[in-house]
Amino acid sequence: MSSNDSIEALIELMARLPGLGPRSARRAVLHLIRKRGPLLSPLADAMRQVADSARECLNCGNIGTADICDICTSNKRATGQICVVEDVGDLWAMERAGVFKGRYHVLGGTLSALDSVGPEELRIPRLIDRIPAEEVTEVILALNATVDGVTTAHYIADRLQGQVRLTSLAQGVPIGGELDYLDDGTITAALNARKEIL
Amino acid sequence: MEWRDQGILLSVRRHGETGAIIDAFTSAHGRHMGVVRGGASRRSTPMLQPGAQLDLTWRARLPEHLGVYRAEPMRSRAAAAMSSRLALAGLNAVTALLSFCLPEREAHAALYQRSEQLLDLLGQDDLWPLAYLHWELVLLEEVGFGLDLACCAVTGETGNLAYISPRSGRAVSRDGAGDWAHRLLPLPDCLRGIGPAPDKEIAEGLRVTGHFLTDHLAPALGNNPLPDSRARFVETFARRL
Numbered sequence: 001m002s003s004n005d006s007i008e009a010l011i012e013l014m015a016r017l018p019g020l021g022p023r024s025a026r027r028a029v030l031h032l033i034r035k036r037g038p039l040l041s042p043l044a045d046a047m048r049q050v051a052d053s054a055r056e057c058l059n060c061g062n063i064g065t066a067d068i069c070d071i072c073t074s075n076k077r078a079t080g081q082i083c084v085v086e087d088v089g090d091l092w093a094m095e096r097a098g099v100f101k102g103r104y105h106v107l108g109g110t111l112s113a114l115d116s117v118g119p120e121e122l123r124i125p126r127l128i129d130r131i132p133a134e135e136v137t138e139v140i141l142a143l144n145a146t147v148d149g150v151t152t153a154h155y156i157a158d159r160l161q162g163q164v165r166l167t168s169l170a171q172g173v174p175i176g177g178e179l180d181y182l183d184d185g186t187i188t189a190a191l192n193a194r195k196e197i198l
Numbered sequence: 199m200e201w202r203d204q205g206i207l208l209s210v211r212r213h214g215e216t217g218a219i220i221d222a223f224t225s226a227h228g229r230h231m232g233v234v235r236g237g238a239s240r241r242s243t244p245m246l247q248p249g250a251q252l253d254l255t256w257r258a259r260l261p262e263h264l265g266v267y268r269a270e271p272m273r274s275r276a277a278a279a280m281s282s283r284l285a286l287a288g289l290n291a292v293t294a295l296l297s298f299c300l301p302e303r304e305a306h307a308a309l310y311q312r313s314e315q316l317l318d319l320l321g322q323d324d325l326w327p328l329a330y331l332h333w334e335l336v337l338l339e340e341v342g343f344g345l346d347l348a349c350c351a352v353t354g355e356t357g358n359l360a361y362i363s364p365r366s367g368r369a370v371s372r373d374g375a376g377d378w379a380h381r382l383l384p385l386p387d388c389l390r391g392i393g394p395a396p397d398k399e400i401a402e403g404l405r406v407t408g409h410f411l412t413d414h415l416a417p418a419l420g421n422n423p424l425p426d427s428r429a430r431f432v433e434t435f436a437r438r439l
Contacts (some may be wrong), residue, residue, distance in 0.1 A: 018215055019215070113290065113294045113425040113426050113427045114209050114294065114297060114425070115211075118426070145280070146243070146247060146276075147247050147248045147249065147276055147279065147280070147286070147289065147290070150279075150280045150286055151286060151287075151290055154283050154286060154287075155430075183244040183245060183271070183274060184273075184274050184277070185244060185247070185274040185276045185277035185280075186244065186277075188277035188278075188281075189277055189280070192281065
């Protein structure tokens with residue numbers, strides 16, 4: 001393979017990444033080649049390391065470099081609460097906010113009759129096993145506010161009814177949101193969940 | 199090639215990074231799919247939830263192409279559906295059954311009208327189960343498995359109808375059933391639109407329609423099992439009995 005072929009192969013692979021197309025991938029590769037020393041080599045090393053070590057946590061489904069992720073092994077995390085999220089991206093979003101100090105459980109999707117995704121395809125049985133094993137007292141269902149997300153939340157709530165306290169995230173106006181730009185479903189949910197001003 | 203119609207959104211699949219392929223049940227064009235550019239974007243996702251009423255413009259070079267939709271929201275039903283467990287289970291059952299039962303691009307105007315009326319009742323948990331039961335009867339009728347509840351299949355009498363034949367879907371009177379009564383399905387009054395329709399009777403009616411959906415309709419569509427969503431709705435409804 002000539003050197004040009006390997007660059008073309010790199011461009012083709014980069015173009016498959018989310019947010020990049022063939023033109024932006026070409027630009028990114030060109031930039032990496034120009035910054036070979038400070039950027040390309042460390043990036044290649046980092047990618048190799050991640051490719052060798054990245055795996056799903058056997059306990060919660062988070063992505064880490066060990067069989068059990070940092071969150072599950074951390075002593076600083078509260079053990080009584082589990083926050084259930086749909087995807088690792090949602091877990092990272094919760095961690096960015098930095099307000100939740102418990103542990104997580106990543107389902108890996110939502111129930112979908114049309115796509116034949118049932119409870120066994122998700123990590124629902126593992127979640128049920130974790131409740132007694134980790135002495136969980138509250139399960140926070142932080143699933144997306146979509147029809148599929150809420151359907152999945154109801155299914156999990158049915159399975160865990162009576163075992164733990166079940167809560168879900170509130171729905172309503174986002175911080176900095178303007179009513180005029182909100183869809184009517186969000187406005188309805190926000191109005192239904194209105195609270196007294198103290 | 200272009201047309202404009204109203205439709206109920208049945209399902210959404212991601213297509214590429216920000217696009218989506220939607221399956222909509224339209225008034226004049228039946229169940230029809232198409233690509234919505236930017237349909238998986240943050241702006242469009244709240245609008246493209248199953249059950250939403252959309253104003254759709256479909257364009258393609260040839261009629262047999264998948265085509266591209268331009269979708270404008272008319273009514274979102276997601277908030278009403280998410281407000282109650284029964285409503286959400288009901289919405290899932292309706293959209294899954296329509297996707298499962300209807301062939302693509304075949305107009306079912308009467309069923310469309312009933313589906314729109316039914317979905318507009320979402321959130322009214324006292325009315326919804328009976329409306330849903332009657333909607334299933336219309337669905338069976340539209341796809342060729344309609345029940346004949348006008349008169350007895352044996353005697354021809356119109357009164358005293360108490361059973362329904364699990365094979366033919368025809369009503370049978372108490373006298374006409376005779377010794378065969380134990381092999382017939384009970385015919386609750388609410389299926390014929392008679393009486394106050396208590397929940398217990400509606401549940402019986404759902405068992406009857408469930409039999410024809412599972413044992414007659416599903417095998418005719420290639421032996422695929424009926425979507426789980428219907429069973430979940432029936433289970434959710436049974437909890438309030």
